[in-house]
Amino acid sequence: MSDAALPTAAEVRAAAEAVKEALDRHLAAVERRTGDEDPDVYAAFNELAAAAEEYDELLYDRYDEVTPFEIPTPDDGVPYTGPAEPAAFSVLIRRDYAVVEPPRLIAQAERVAAHDRDAELVPDGGTAGALGVLFGEYEPDEIASRYKEFGLEEGDSTLWIAASEEMAEPGEWLNSPFGHTDPEDVMHRFDVSSVFDEETDEFGEEADEDEGGHTGQDQPARPGLTPA
Known part of the structure; x- marks a missing residue:
């Protein structure tokens, strides 16, 4: 230059x-x-x-x-090419969980089924049946805030806000609710992952080993949020 x-x-x-x-x-x-x-x-x-x-x-x-600032972005780096003022939008959420205490999960579902005639727990349904009862009773956000009570462990999560030209007709996408989303229509994306904690911890350990407190590497950010 x-x-x-x-x-x-x-x-x-x-x-x-x-x-x-x-x-x-x-x-x-x-x-x-x-x-x-x-x-x-x-x-x-x-x-x-x-x-x-x-x-x-x-x-x-x-x-x-x-x-030393590093703003994480999705690995594919797909730019948003949709309208500046979308008439409608979709919110897509993925949250991963591990079932670490199956008996606790099943016990919670049995408790719900005992007080709700519409919540039928199949006797041999195991954790699959229990999950159906619990997600039928509680909103996903409530389960996310109380996951330990249900014997679960949090994994990564992501939330996408995707632009649409117009509101879909009732029932239009129910057969394939996630297949219609184009990555270029994603206006905003917010990720939460333990990888941010791990990267920060690694940097901190290296800094402790360096007498000057400088590792020679950029310090990773831990925002928990990733804009598209």
């Missing part, structure tokens, strides 16, 4: 100030959040991610230096 095309020192400084302001807004949103999926926190995270990326690019172009 020629000197004429380089960002100015003032532009780099302005980008740094934008990161500071975005950090303040993100912290303020976190401090007043109303739940684990607070939209204000998501919006502030996205703004912080964009500001950090802009600053990182300008800093590198001007001074050939990098920041």
